Amino acid sequence: MKKVFIKYNPYKLETTISVDENPFIQKNNTYLQEWAEDLPKLLCERYSDQFFDITFYGPLADYADLKSIFSEYCLKHKTFNVLLDRIHVETVEDKIRRLDEVFQKLQDKSIDKLYTQEITDVFKQLHNNEIQVCVVAPMSVGKSTLINALLGDKLLPSKQESCTSLVTYIKEIDSPTDSWKVHVYGRSYENVTLKDMQRLNSDNSISQITIEGNIPFISDCHMRLVLIDTPGPNNARNQYHRERQQELLSHLSHSLIMYVMDSTFGTTDDDELLRSIIKERSGHNYLRDRFIFVINKMDERKQEDGPMEKTLADIRTYLKSLGIVNPLLFPVSALAALNIRMVQAQKADKELSEDTRWMVQKLNKRSYTQCERLAPLSCNSANKIVAHLKDNKDIYTEALIHSGIPFLEEALKQYAEQYANIVKIRTTVEILKELFQKSAENRAQKYKKEDGFKEKIMSPIEFSKESIKQVEDTLDSILDI
Ligand SMILES: Nc1nc2c(ncn2[C@@H]2O[C@H](COP(=O)(O)OP(=O)(O)OP(=O)(O)O)[C@@H](O)[C@H]2O)c(=O)[nH]1
Ligand SMILES: [Mg+2]
CATH class of the missing domain: 3.30.420.60 (eRF1 domain 2)
Structure with a gap:
């Protein structure tokens, strides 16, 4: 033994x-x-x-x-x-309690007032049971289609040219029906349809809306998923909207970024957008843990494109060059999954049903478009999904498995149930440490400027430095087990 x-x-x-x-x-x-x-x-x-x-x-x-x-x-x-x-080790709840004690300590004002609001925001996010997943990509890669596939409904507008022009928060709520409710600048509307969404999307006075409803794949999870659809860069309608979008991206400290690519990855658009998001997180460790990469439009692959493994290996090399090592990559065919779900829910008209049937046959026949093999899930989880879905034994379900979308959903579910709190604790610690660093620099500068008052301000600075050190040590110990 x-x-x-x-x-x-x-x-x-x-x-x-x-x-x-x-x-x-x-x-x-x-x-x-x-x-x-x-x-x-x-x-x-x-x-x-x-x-x-x-x-x-x-x-x-x-x-x-x-x-x-x-x-x-x-x-x-x-x-x-x-x-x-x-x-036994300290639980998530124990760690959150210890972070709360740090927050209480910070209320004694020995820390720079400049960062008080930011610290309050960080703690608010720690205690909120929402998990924000922000879907980001260059224009027309399929962000809105991907979210629709996850919702199992054609709700967000999508088209071949630049489409989404507002930020849409889609919040999971317990709802007995499968209808959607939208909140726009203090007003609410029930039973929202794609047509309503198209109207809102083309209204220049709106830059952000919230929709609530039942997100089927995650409805039994105790955390609340919030999917965020964003406009592709250069697509936010005007300067004001562009600034809101920038603001959103810079305030995503606690959210998971679901970054969507297609076979054109690494083009200038992709590069710039991804670099700017990475820059927002520069200085944070665990960069890889903040992203899920979705490689969309796998149904468009041709045999001469070579094995899917090769494309994913190229993407890994590209991401490594940007500092993201060992990324989670999910190849998918979002449009196929969406259409299959529309047909299965009997929401498809004749044309969509015909198109979908053709897509389904293609996915079932062409092994080089089938995504499930390469989904980064444990064999156990992957086998469970396949076994569960295969109960249906029809060609649509088979194609849904090939679309890769059920595997991405399982990964998001596991993230919500198992990893989100850990990431929240880690992010809180990292952001607080960063704020303290800034606070210390700020004080050091003040100290330099006010040279003549050295004697007068010496002791408060020393006191503050010491209390910051204490807090930093506590924060470090929270990440230990
Ligand atoms: N073949 C194929 N086409 C797709 C897939 N996903 C999306 N598309 C198509 O790609 C086009 C763009 O999709 P959108 O969902 O509007 O893309 P987006 O990223 O939201 O675009 P913007 O909002 O303009 O930034 C549409 O014509 C979709 O039908 C897919 O998996 N396969
Ligand atoms: Mg869109």
């Missing part, structure tokens, strides 16, 4: 595994779930043993996943044996 010790810190994305006190695996920058499926096999191969006594030092939710991975392996390999135990 081998004794295995696994220490996993999801806040710092660090995993250390030792066997009989000798180092075995050290992984950074990935969640445990992304690779732990291979762990039983790795252990058996490396140690030629079938019996492991494992102690896990990490959060309960991750322990539960590890347990199910090992149980499954035991079922398939009858000679494999495992004992599993866990050492």
Whole structure:
């Protein structure tokens, strides 16, 4: 029997595994779930043993996943044996409580007043159970179509040329019906349709709206998903709208960016937009964790484009050059998924039904357009989706699987249920540290300028520096387990 010790810190994305006190695996920058499926096999191969006594030092939710991975392996390999135990670590709730204590401390005004409002905003976001997923891409890559596919409804306007001109927040609410309600500058309208949305989209006086309704794939999650549709860059209607869009992008500190590309990735438009978003987050660690990349329009691939793996590898190299290592890439065909769902919900007219049937046949026939193989999900999750959907056994469901959209939905669900709070805690710590840094610089400058008053202001500065240091140490310890 081998004794295995696994220490996993999801806040710092660090995993250390030792066997009989000798180092075995050290992984950074990935969640445990992304690779732990291979762990039983790795252990058996490396140690030629079938019996492991494992102690896990990490959060309960991750322990539960590890347990199910090992149980499954035991079922398939009858000679494999495992004992599993866990050492308790601070919970998400404990960490949020400690952050609240930091917030209380900050109220004593020893920190620069200049940043008080920003700090209040950061804490508001920490406590809100909304998860914002901001969909960003150059023009016409398929942002609105992708959101429609996730909603299973043609609600957001989309067309071949530049289309979306306002920022739309789509909030998941518990709703007994599948109708949508829109809020525009203090007014609300029920039963909103695509036509209403087209009208709002072409109204020059509006730059932002909120829609509420049932987002089917995530309706049983305790966190509230908010999808944000944005205009492609250069598409915001006028200077005012462009500024609002810029403002939005710079205030997305807590949101996940779902960045959409198509086969033209890396063009000037893409480059500029992505670089500007990355710049907003520069100085933040864990950059990779702030993005999901969606590679759309896979249905348009031709055989001569070569294997999809090659395209994804090229995108990985491109993103690495921008500082995003090991990104999550989901190849999809958003339009096909949307149309299939319209047909399945009997919302498609004759023309759309015919087009969809043709699309479905194409996706089912051409293996080089099929996305499910390359979705970065654990085999377990992927198999569950396929098994669940395949209950239907019709050609539309088969094509829906090939569209890759159900896999992206599962990843968003897992993010909401498992990772969002961790990312929120980590982001709160990072932003607070950044604000303190700025505050310290600000004070140092004041100190220089007011040279003549050195004596007078010396002690408050020293006091403040010390209290900032204390807060920073507490913040660092919150990211430990
Ligand atoms: N073949 C194919 N076409 C798609 C897909 N997704 C979107 N499109 C088409 O691409 C065009 C642009 O789609 P939109 O959803 O309007 O793109 P957008 O990114 O929201 O565009 P803007 O709002 O103008 O920035 C439309 O004609 C869509 O039908 C897809 O998966 N496959
Ligand atoms: Mg759009």
